[in-house]
Amino acid sequence: MQIEPGFPTDARAAVRALRSSKIREVANAGMGQEDVLPFWFGEPDEATPGYVRAAAIAALEASQTFYTQTLGHPRLRTGVADYLSRLHQPIATDRIAITSSGTSALMLAVQALVSPGDRVVAVTPLWPNLVEMPKVLGAEVVTVPLSFASTGWALDLQCLLDALKPGTRALLVNAPNNPTGWTLARETQQAILDHCRRHGIWIVSDDVYERICYEGPCAPSFLDIAGETDRVISCNSFSKAWLMTGWRLGWIVVPPALLADIGKLIEYSTTCAPPFVQLAGLAALEQGESTIARTVDRLRRGRDHLAARLQAIAGIELAAPSGGAMYTFFRIDGVSDSLAFCKRLVAEGGLGLAPGMAFGPEGEGFLRWCYASSTERLDEGVRRLARYLEDTRPDHRGPHGH
Structure with a gap:
């Protein structure tokens, strides 16, 4: 043309x-x-579910249609903190921001950490959005593939640790994994965390499927074993476990020192998640087990x-x-x-x-x-x-x- x-x-x-x-x-x-x-x-x-939709309707009828706090409605932030503390270990509210989808949470994490030329490692096959996000910021993404066998998909731990060499900025991991369903074993998770601690590498964990787990109430999470000052970010969404894909609501868990920077990024991208959607999310947390x-x-x-x-x-x-x-x-x-x-x-x-x-x-x-x-x-x-x-x-x- x-x-x-x-x-x-x-x-x-x-x-x-x-x-x-x-x-x-x-x-x-x-x-x-x-x-x-x-x-x-x-x-x-x-x-x-009807109770989630009803909460949104009630919030709309109560005129919950104005801007809310950038980091999220206080009740929902507290609700997420309580929910995560029941699943993992105590997680304080000052580590949590509410986001306009789990996708947004992941992009915020990448924006907070990654600069042009940085080296990022991802375990693949992987949802394409997560692989491409660092590239938006000009980073290099190195992939470590899972292996396929009739017994299931598996990670070569040593191959991953070799890829996580000094100077690597972040590891991107999604487990349970989209598309394979692969799930991290606790001992593997601990080995990855120990290695990343030694080399100052951030872990960005996409935990959207942590409750879609067939071997227990929750898949193993870095939130189970990491301290609040560890370089670990957990991103999650209401989409899958609570049947809320179209609501576009999620959250991010970060070390306390990083929360203010996440707030800035939210302000300059989406301002805040809709308040009536947030109150629907609160109903999901309170009634959704x-x-x-x-x-x-x-x-x-x-x-x-x-x-x-x-x-x-x-x-x-x-x-x-x-x-x-x-x-x-x-x-x-x-x-x-x-x-x-x-x-x-x-x-x-x-x-x-x-x-x-x-x-x-x-x-x-x-x-x-x-x-x-x-x-x-x-x-x-x-x-x-x-x-x-x-x-x-x-x-x-x-x-x-x-």
């Missing part, structure tokens, strides 16, 4: 180099089509059901059911371009999955399926996948084969 004089083409090179979301690219090809069954986003198919228990039980059944159905299809390989999160990350024989495959699957098979390459080169050849759905919906998805494979691969035999 012809560029008119003055056309703004001079976006920063670091911004132009960012990866666009390949999950969104697939979703955009199928959203709004009634004949497409979507499992591409990390989102339950259930609505937010039964919701979390029911959700985890439902997800466990979905995880096991989907794994069994996929394993019955020839040519599909997946790890043993994971310890956390809400995804099955699997591969199909012959699929080397996961993005192209997912686009064809949407157009020709009416099924929406996330391409593994969206989570980094380590994920190429894999597909991510969010199983936060009813078994009936999962069954229909499996039928569509099996039918598509049969139609496009004459030698394929699955549940619908002969």
Whole structure:
């Protein structure tokens, strides 16, 4: 095309180099089509609980529509502190800021820590937003891949520690992990913390799935073992455990000395989270344990059901059911371009999955399926996948084969 004089083409090179979301690219090809069954986003198919919605409505009716404190509504900050103190160890309110989503919490952490040219290490495959955030600030991101086996995804601890060499600014880790479901063992977590303490490396932990854990009430957290002055930042969200993806509400836990700087960044980005949304979040914390228990039980059944159905299809390989999160990350024989495959699957098979390459080169050849759905919906998805494979691969035999 012809560029008119003055056309703004001079976006920063670091911004132009960012990866666009390949999950969104697939979703955009199928959203709004009634004949497409979507499992591409990390989102339950259930609505937010009524008591959360009622709290928001009551807050709106009480005119809770004005600016609130930058660090968050005092009642919600106290509520988060109490909640975390029950799960982990005592966490004071002066370490907590409320954010406009868990994504915002992660970006605030990166903005507070990372400068151009800094070295950041990330454990991958990983949600693409978290890998790209440091690049917005001009940092270099070095990845340490998990390994895939039928017994599950695993971390080579020594490989990670070798990558965390002196001079590294921060480690980005998400466990339970999106997309693999990998969860950190406590002894591994302690080894990472000890190493980062010795070398002055920050740990930024994306803890959004800590309650979506199938081996206990909460996944192991750095908040269990770190002191308040350790270089540890925990970012979390109301989205997953409380079925609140569209509410865009989260929090960040930092050392007390860093909180004022986080407040400045909030002021210059979002000003504050909406007060009526914050009061809905408070209701989630106060009344939501039964919701979390029911959700985890439902997800466990979905995880096991989907794994069994996929394993019955020839040519599909997946790890043993994971310890956390809400995804099955699997591969199909012959699929080397996961993005192209997912686009064809949407157009020709009416099924929406996330391409593994969206989570980094380590994920190429894999597909991510969010199983936060009813078994009936999962069954229909499996039928569509099996039918598509049969139609496009004459030698394929699955549940619908002969």
